[in-house]
Amino acid sequence: MFFIKKAASRPLIKKIRHTRQRKSLAFILDSFQKRFLTGYFGQFSDIYETLRSSKMIEERNTGFYKSQMKLVESEMSHLTYNIRKLFNSCNPILYNVANYYIQTQGKHVRPLVVLLISKATSIAPKIPNWNDGLYNKYNEPISSTNIVNDNDPDKPLSSYEIPMDATETDIYPSQRRLAEITEMIHTASLLHDDVIDNSHIRRGMPSGNHVFGNKMAVLAGDFLLGRASLALARLRNAEVIELLATVIANLVEGEIMQLKETIDKEDNEYSHFSDVLNKYLKKTYLKTASLIAKSCRATALLGGCTSEITDNAYLYGKNLGLAFQLTDDMLDYTISEDTFGKPVKKDLKLGLVTAPVLFAWEKYPELGPVIKRKFSNDGDICRTHELVIKSQGLQKTKELAEKFCNKALDSLNLFPMSPSRLALQELTYKVLNRAE
Numbered sequence: 365m366f367f368i369k370k371a372a373s374r375p376l377i378k379k380i381r382h383t384r385q386r387k388s389l390a391f392i393l394d395s396f397q398k399r400f401l402t403g404y405f406g407q408f409s410d411i412y413e414t415l416r417s418s419k420m421i422e423e424r425n426t427g428f429y430k431s432q433m434k435l436v437e438s439e440m441s442h443l444t445y446n447i448r449k450l451f452n453s454c455n456p457i458l459y460n461v462a463n464y465y466i467q468t469q470g471k472h473v474r475p476l477v478v479l480l481i482s483k484a485t486s487i488a489p490k491i492p493n494w495n496d497g498l499y500n501k502y503n504e505p506i507s508s509t510n511i512v513n514d515n516d517p518d519k520p521l522s523s524y525e526i527p528m529d530a531t532e533t534d535i536y537p538s539q540r541r542l543a544e545i546t547e548m549i550h551t552a553s554l555l556h557d558d559v560i561d562n563s564h565i566r567r568g569m570p571s572g573n574h575v576f577g578n579k580m581a582v583l584a585g586d587f588l589l590g591r592a593s594l595a596l597a598r599l600r601n602a603e604v605i606e607l608l609a610t611v612i613a614n615l616v617e618g619e620i621m622q623l624k625e626t627i628d629k630e631d632n633e634y635s636h637f638s639d640v641l642n643k644y645l646k647k648t649y650l651k652t653a654s655l656i657a658k659s660c661r662a663t664a665l666l667g668g669c670t671s672e673i674t675d676n677a678y679l680y681g682k683n684l685g686l687a688f689q690l691t692d693d694m695l696d697y698t699i700s701e702d703t704f705g706k707p708v709k710k711d712l713k714l715g716l717v718t719a720p721v722l723f724a725w726e727k728y729p730e731l732g733p734v735i736k737r738k739f740s741n742d743g744d745i746c747r748t749h750e751l752v753i754k755s756q757g758l759q760k761t762k763e764l765a766e767k768f769c770n771k772a773l774d775s776l777n778l779f780p781m782s783p784s785r786l787a788l789q790e791l792t793y794k795v796l797n798r799a800e
Contacts, residue, residue: 435787436479438533439540443475447544451591461576461584465551468567474550474656475543477684479535480791481677482543482663484776484784486534494668506597534784538599538666545608546659548592553615553655555585560619561714604665607658618650622716637726644722645686652692653685676775680788683772688795690765693718694758695798697749712745719764720757721748727755762796769796 447466453459557563558571559578565571573581589612596608621643649657660681664674696711697720711718715738725731728751734744752758769792779785 475547478543481660482535482539487780488673489670490668552585552588604662614650614654621647648689652689656685657681680775683768687765687768719761720752723757723760724751724755
């Protein structure tokens with residue numbers, strides 16, 4: 365049996381000055397030894413099958429996932445503070461409303477994914493003659509500060525940021541800023557969604573519109589989008605700006621699709637089911653997956669990655685986002701309101717059709733009229749819930765989510781093997797199993 369002694373490999377590693385290369389080589393050498401010790405000579409991409417085993421699932425439940433997330437612990441710990449500085453306002457009322465959802469500390473899945481993609485692609489191939497020098501100006505105004513800050517010249521819009529040693533992280537400052545922008549856009553969408561849905565609970569607390577009123581919630585959401593757009597422009601990358609600008613439009617388009625009837629009057633036959641499901645998935649992409657997908661591509665662009673890597677970063681985010689929403693649809697049926705942090709059966713009460721209901725309609729066509737009247741008659745919600753369970757609508761929804769998770773994992777195969785790639789794989793499985 366052939367062994368690579370760690371002691372023998374360390375002098376070679378120490379000779380490499382660049383932190384990224386040093387860490388990558390150490391990981392590769394350790395991984396190479398493990399392959400010999402286990403008699404495993406296959407491709408690293410086959411780790412996908414290993415992660416699916418019960419042993420790895422058990423490890424995840426006992427802290428493996430948590431330890432992987434420590435890869436971006438420093439960046440995540442500064443996230444909320446930096447976001448607050450980005451939307452700082454001379455109007456205290458506006459600041460308080462905008463800050464309300466930030467301080468409730470949600471899951472922060474979107475910035476987490478952006479940071480992990482940033483780290484995972486840091487050792488990926490770069491485009492020729494790429495230089496990140498331009499993007500180090502991400503905090504500098506493009507226009508004259510006298511114009512940009514005309515309402516309050518003494519309070520610059522660029523945020524103060526806790527200094528971080530660039531040699532101790534694989535993530536560029538512009539990529540950290542993108543993670544913050546992504547969370548700001550998401551938070552703005554929550555403020556607007558809660559007004560549209562007349563929600564009273566968000567993240568286990570009274571919703572923003574319930575506390576401050578609809579008008580202030582809408583204005584605060586608009587304000588967050590404005591400040592996010594300002595920070596986005598300062599990244600000085602035209603394609604990144606284009607990507608995130610289309611995300612904001614996608615959010616509105618998806619909301620309009622959701623407000624319309626999912627099943628049209630002529631959609632009475634089972635033959636129309638695939639069309640209706642595709643319509644639902646398109647809406648889901650616009651409302652949920654677009655932000656994740658385009659942010660993943662954007663951070664790969666900011667890292668100077670090749671088109672092959674940026675394309676696969678996008679595909680990972682797209683498929684992860686679709687799977688995330690599908691499992692979210694299942695949560696409406698599988699967990700309590702206290703655990704969920706928002707009302708259960710909310711979608712049915714709002715007359716919204718989700719994947720579990722569509723799969724129930726596929727088996728029980730009589731559910732069609734109930735869907736068309738948006739579950740408005742007495743007993744409609746209970747009957748629909750019963751048919752969802754009876755039809756295995758939840759199981760079929762999970763199978764569809766698993767399909768998208770598999771596609772997301774496939775997209776990671778072109779990424780260099782690293783702890784960050786493993787963390788993204790773990791995150792994908794966590795998304796799939798969150799409804800259990």
